Amino acid sequence: MKVYTFCDGGWASNCHIAADETTGEAVLIDASSEPERILKRIGEDGFKITAILLTHGHFDHILKLDEWREVTGAPLMMSAADADCLSDPAKSCFSFFAGEDVTFAPPERLLYDGDTVGFGSLSLRVLATSGHTPGSVCYIGGGYAFTGDTLFEGSIGRFDLPGGDYDALRASLRTLASLPAETKVKPGHGNSTTIGRETERNIYMKSPEA
Numbered sequence: 001m002k003v004y005t006f007c008d009g010g011w012a013s014n015c016h017i018a019a020d021e022t023t024g025e026a027v028l029i030d031a032s033s034e035p036e037r038i039l040k041r042i043g044e045d046g047f048k049i050t051a052i053l054l055t056h057g058h059f060d061h062i063l064k065l066d067e068w069r070e071v072t073g074a075p076l077m078m079s080a081a082d083a084d085c086l087s088d089p090a091k092s093c094f095s096f097f098a099g100e101d102v103t104f105a106p107p108e109r110l111l112y113d114g115d116t117v118g119f120g121s122l123s124l125r126v127l128a129t130s131g132h133t134p135g136s137v138c139y140i141g142g143g144y145a146f147t148g149d150t151l152f153e154g155s156i157g158r159f160d161l162p163g164g165d166y167d168a169l170r171a172s173l174r175t176l177a178s179l180p181a182e183t184k185v186k187p188g189h190g191n192s193t194t195i196g197r198e199t200e201r202n203i204y205m206k207s208p209e210a
């Protein structure tokens with residue numbers, strides 16, 4: 001699995017691409033940055049987006065969602081529990097942070113814990129990790145965990161926004177801490193890390209029972 005990370009858009013949100021080098025099929029994970037430069041870059045390597053995945057429904061991860069859907073024609077897949085963020089700007093926090101009531105067409109596929117999303121010969125498993133939002137998920141596969149705003153390098157996501165739940169977030173972190181230590185973590189904001197590094201140094205992962 002080849003992985004790219006771009007952070008071109010507003011609000012310092014990462015866009016990740018996971019790609020199958022044997023078939024050229026790739027998925028986008030979160031849609032904060034303009035598609036043009038990213039598609040040019042991955043196109044040079046022979047990759048094509050076949051699905052758009054969201055880690056959760058917050059505004060800063062869907063800023064350019066309409067552009068991505070239009071230019072790729074790829075189906076949007078996201079957690080069923082966050083799908084109402086697309087129709088409710090209070091839940092996506094578009095109203096609160098961006099001062100705009102932006103809404104989107106519903107997803108083509110609703111995802112649930114344990115589902116898999118295939119692309120080429122590869123797949124990512126959906127791991128429900130509620131807490132930052134009710135429908136936050138991580139995508140696990142190929143030695144990677146795309147953790148959205150659940151787990152960051154040295155930190156964790158906010159739990160004070162609508163639908164946030166600290167106890168649920170801590171339970172989700174316990175689940176993530178049980179992944180193999182060498183799993184590469186690709187968060188929704190900031191630098192990449194590994195599960196092992198976070199269970200050693202991240203206070204929320206070091207003492208997941210606290």
Ligand SMILES: [Zn+2]
Nearest residue numbers: 056058132149
């Ligand atoms: Zn968020």
